[in-house]
Amino acid sequence: MGSAYASTLPQLGTLATKLDRDIWRVSNGMLEIKFFEPGALVPPLEMFDAVRAGAIDAAFSSPGFWGNKVPALNLFAAIPFGPSAQEFLAWIYFGGGQELFNEIYHANGIHSLFCGLIAPEASGWFRKRIRTVDDLKGLKMRFFGLGAKVVNKLGVITSRLTSGDIFVAFENGEIDAAEFSMPAIDMKLGLHRMIKNYYFPGWHQPATLFELMINLKKWESLPASGKAQVEAVCGDNIRYGLAEGEASQFQALKTLRSKGVTIRR
Amino acid sequence: MGSAYASTLPQLGTLATKLDRDIWRVSNGMLEIKFFEPGALVPPLEMFDAVRAGAIDAAFSSPGFWGNKVPALNLFAAIPFGPSAQEFLAWIYFGGGQELFNEIYHANGIHSLFCGLIAPEASGWFRKRIRTVDDLKGLKMRFFGLGAKVVNKLGVITSRLTSGDIFVAFENGEIDAAEFSMPAIDMKLGLHRMIKNYYFPGWHQPATLFELMINLKKWESLPASGKAQVEAVCGDNIRYGLAEGEASQFQALKTLRSKGVTIRR
Numbered sequence: 001m002g003s004a005y006a007s008t009l010p011q012l013g014t015l016a017t018k019l020d021r022d023i024w025r026v027s028n029g030m031l032e033i034k035f036f037e038p039g040a041l042v043p044p045l046e047m048f049d050a051v052r053a054g055a056i057d058a059a060f061s062s063p064g065f066w067g068n069k070v071p072a073l074n075l076f077a078a079i080p081f082g083p084s085a086q087e088f089l090a091w092i093y094f095g096g097g098q099e100l101f102n103e104i105y106h107a108n109g110i111h112s113l114f115c116g117l118i119a120p121e122a123s124g125w126f127r128k129r130i131r132t133v134d135d136l137k138g139l140k141m142r143f144f145g146l147g148a149k150v151v152n153k154l155g156v157i158t159s160r161l162t163s164g165d166i167f168v169a170f171e172n173g174e175i176d177a178a179e180f181s182m183p184a185i186d187m188k189l190g191l192h193r194m195i196k197n198y199y200f201p202g203w204h205q206p207a208t209l210f211e212l213m214i215n216l217k218k219w220e221s222l223p224a225s226g227k228a229q230v231e232a233v234c235g236d237n238i239r240y241g242l243a244e245g246e247a248s249q250f251q252a253l254k255t256l257r258s259k260g261v262t263i264r265r
Numbered sequence: 266m267g268s269a270y271a272s273t274l275p276q277l278g279t280l281a282t283k284l285d286r287d288i289w290r291v292s293n294g295m296l297e298i299k300f301f302e303p304g305a306l307v308p309p310l311e312m313f314d315a316v317r318a319g320a321i322d323a324a325f326s327s328p329g330f331w332g333n334k335v336p337a338l339n340l341f342a343a344i345p346f347g348p349s350a351q352e353f354l355a356w357i358y359f360g361g362g363q364e365l366f367n368e369i370y371h372a373n374g375i376h377s378l379f380c381g382l383i384a385p386e387a388s389g390w391f392r393k394r395i396r397t398v399d400d401l402k403g404l405k406m407r408f409f410g411l412g413a414k415v416v417n418k419l420g421v422i423t424s425r426l427t428s429g430d431i432f433v434a435f436e437n438g439e440i441d442a443a444e445f446s447m448p449a450i451d452m453k454l455g456l457h458r459m460i461k462n463y464y465f466p467g468w469h470q471p472a473t474l475f476e477l478m479i480n481l482k483k484w485e486s487l488p489a490s491g492k493a494q495v496e497a498v499c500g501d502n503i504r505y506g507l508a509e510g511e512a513s514q515f516q517a518l519k520t521l522r523s524k525g526v527t528i529r530r
Contacts, residue, residue, distance in 0.1 A: 026291065026497050028490035085351065086511040089504065094512035225293035232291050232494075235501030239354065242507075246351040247359030 001033045001212070002041040002050070004061035010184040010248060015116035015210060015241050016060045022233045031226050033058055033212075051213045052109040058214045060115070063101075064145050070108070076101055078121075078205035080147045085117055085207040085242055092209075111219035115234035116210035119245025123199035124179030125191045127170070129264070130199070142166055142178035147204030163189060170194055179204065182245065183252035192261045199264050200253065210241070266298045266477070267306040267315070269326035275449040275513060280381035280475060280506050281325045287498045296491050298323055298477075316478045317374040323479045325380070328366075329410050335373070341366055343386075343470035345412045350382055350472040350507055357474075376484035380499035381475035384510025388464035389444030390456045392435070394529070395464070407431055407443035412469030428454060435459055444469065447510065448517035457526045464529050465518065475506070 001020070005012035020035040042050045047059035048066045064077025076097070083091065091097045092114060105112045130136065137155035148158040161169055161178070166189055169175045179202065180186050192198070212234055219227070253263055266285070270277035285300040307315045312324035313331045329342025341362070348356065356362045357379060370377045395401065402420035413423040426434055426443070431454055434440045444467065445451050457463070477499055484492070518528055 022493065022497060025490060025493035028488070086507050089508035090511035093505070093508040223293070225290060228287065228290035229494075229497075232287060232497040232501045235504045236497045238504045239500045239507075240358070242351050242504075243354035243358040246355035 001058040001060055002036055002044070002047045002056050003038055003059070004044045004047065004065060006038055007035065009188065011118045011182065011241060011245060012185065012210075014244065015118075015237055018240060019060065019115060019212065019233060019237055022236070023229065026229045026233055027226065031222075031229060033230075035060075048108075048110070048213070051215050054215045054217065056215075057218050058212060060210065060212055062208060062210050063112070064208075067145065070104055072100070072104060074146050076114075076209060076211075078145060078147075078208040080150050080204045082206055088207050088209065089117075089238070105213070106216060109216045110213050111216050112211045112213045113230060113234045114209055114238060115212040116237045117241040117245070118208050118210070119182050119242075119249050120207065121182050121202040121205040122179065122186060123202040123204070124177055125170075125186070125195040126177040126197040126199060127195055128176070129197055139177055140175045142169065142175055142180070143204075144179070145205070147179070147202075150204065167191060167194070182249065183256060184248040187252055187256060192256055192259050196261055197264055198256060198261045201265075210237075266323040266325055267301055267309070267312045267321050268303055268324070269309045269312065269330060271303055272300065274453065276383045276447065276506060276510060277450065277475075279509065280383075280502055283505060284325065284380060284477065284498060284502055287501070288494065291494045291498055292491065296487075296494060298495075300325075313373075313375070313478070316480050319480045319482065321480075322483050323477060325475065325477055327473060327475050328377070329473075332410065335369055337365070337369060339411050341379075341474060341476075343410060343412075343473040345415050345469045347471055353472050353474065354382075354503070370478070371481060374481045375478050376481050377476045377478045378495060378499045379474055379503060380477040381502045382506040382510070383473050383475070384447050384507075384514050385472065386444065386447050386467040386470040387451060388467040388469070389442055390435075390451070390460040391442040391462040391464060392460055393441070394462055404442055405440045407434065407440055407445070408469075409444070410470070412444070412467075415469065432456060432459075447514065448521060449513040452517055452521060457521055457524050461526055462529055463521060463526050466530075475502075 003016045005016055007013040007017050017035050020033055023031055023033045038044045041056050047061060048069060050056045051059050062077045063073040067074040133154060139156045141156050141158055142161045143151060143158040144160060152158060163180060166178050166180060180189060257263055268281045270281055272278040272282050282300050285298055288296055288298045303309045306321050312326055313334060315321045316324050327342045328338040332339040398419060405422045407426045408416060408423040409425060417423060428445060431443050431445060435456065445454060522528055
């Protein structure tokens with residue numbers, strides 16, 4: 001299993017590595033979904049094609065990664081001003097979401113399972129305080145997903161930097177602001193040493209879903225018990241992500257504040 | 266596995282029977298936790314002692330059922346004005362709740378796993394509209410759990426009727442009001458044919474947790490894979506209950522309204 005997220009990242013990493021461990025335990029070692037760090041098998045952005053072709057069996061990512069291939073997949077990752085975690089889950093499992101999701105992936109030779117969820121993201125880091133919508137005009141900002149389309153309409157000039165490049169871009173003055181993820185993860189970027197305005201909560205990703213993509217033929221070749229094991233472990237991963245995210249937000253914000261960051265709404 | 270809830274009840278029933286089916290599938294038939302309707306093995310209120318003694322292997326219930334034996338267990342079921350589902354889960358899995366829970370149950374010869382969750386309950390059915398806190402004084406009301414202690418202080422005279430007795434108690438004038446559960450479940454009581462004021466949401470059970478109790482020796486005798494299977498399936502049951510509850514509330518309230526019930530806040 002390739003992963004879009006390093007094992008060291010809070011939430012993203014624990015969800016991916018927990019999956020590896022739990023599948024092994026639940027199947028008594030009969031089924032193994034081994035975690036590989038991003039890029040160890042194939043570059044993260046090529047995982048969709050690699051799973052489809054069977055070059056790798058599985059990948060842990062977010063459906064939003066493949067929005068450039070199938071725009072509808074953005075709706076299964078995170079929706080700006082969108083549903084809370086439990087509203088999102090209600091739609092997925094009891095409102096027809098799962099069926100649409102299967103239809104899209106099966107047409108692409110992949111079976112994907114919802115396999116994790118993280119807490120609401122922050123609006124991000126801003127060099128200057130934002131007081132009115134006009135302050136956003138001309139702002140250069142790192143942004144991701146559907147949220148970028150929203151702020152573009154307000155005049156924000158967005159770029160899609162990876163986590164490693166954000167710090168340097170701030171330093172060089174290439175950007176004035178950046179959203180990345182939730183507080184416990186954002187803290188890892190180290191931006192609080194340079195930028196003091198942190199806006200929370202965000203509006204662009206109230207809940208974000210993650211997935212385990214498996215090559216469709218590989219999935220179909222699993223015995224019924226193997227399928228049930230993957231389904232149960234992925235379902236439990238959603239429970240875990242929800243609890244972990246809720247538990248970590250407060251502590252992370254408190255730590256940021258103790259480091260001189262002003263938390264703004 | 267004895268059950269405190271009939272298989273026909275929405276949420277309560279689906280959570281209990283799903284557990285039976287999933288354990289069988291995930292373990293490839295090696296492990297079976299067979300669902301029995303309430304009372305088929307032992308009376309529901311005797312399940313705690315029956316599991317402890319090993320007379321039955323397991324039981325599906327809510328920790329609140331055993332509040333008369335161990336008052337602290339009320340805190341693991343539902344807390345008036347208490348946490349939302351995700352706050353509750355954060356405390357259980359990342360805030361020390363699970364450890365306290367194990368300590369209590371292990372001292373009683375039982376291993377219990379959190380194994381389901383339902384949506385916020387309604388404040389219930391009221392013959393007359395409630396306009397001020399004074400209207401509660403002297404009101405005779407069916408009530409359950411910690412919430413009953415709260416309304417007692419406001420002058421409500423509470424009784425703890427089972428689901429089957431509530432309708433008759435209203436008819437005979439023995440009670441003026443009753444809370445039971447969430448809209449999709451309350452509808453099954455048929456009270457809407459007689460009582461037209463329904464208050465939603467409630468304040469007494471914002472989220473309710475369910476458990477799978479297993480005889481401690483039986484639990485310890487399971488292989489590591491068996492334990493992992495039960496844990497994964499129970500964790501997934503929490504994900505399922507959260508999604509199902511969120512999906513069913515709106516429809517149930519709409520149906521009640523179409524039957525002439527006034528939904529009040």
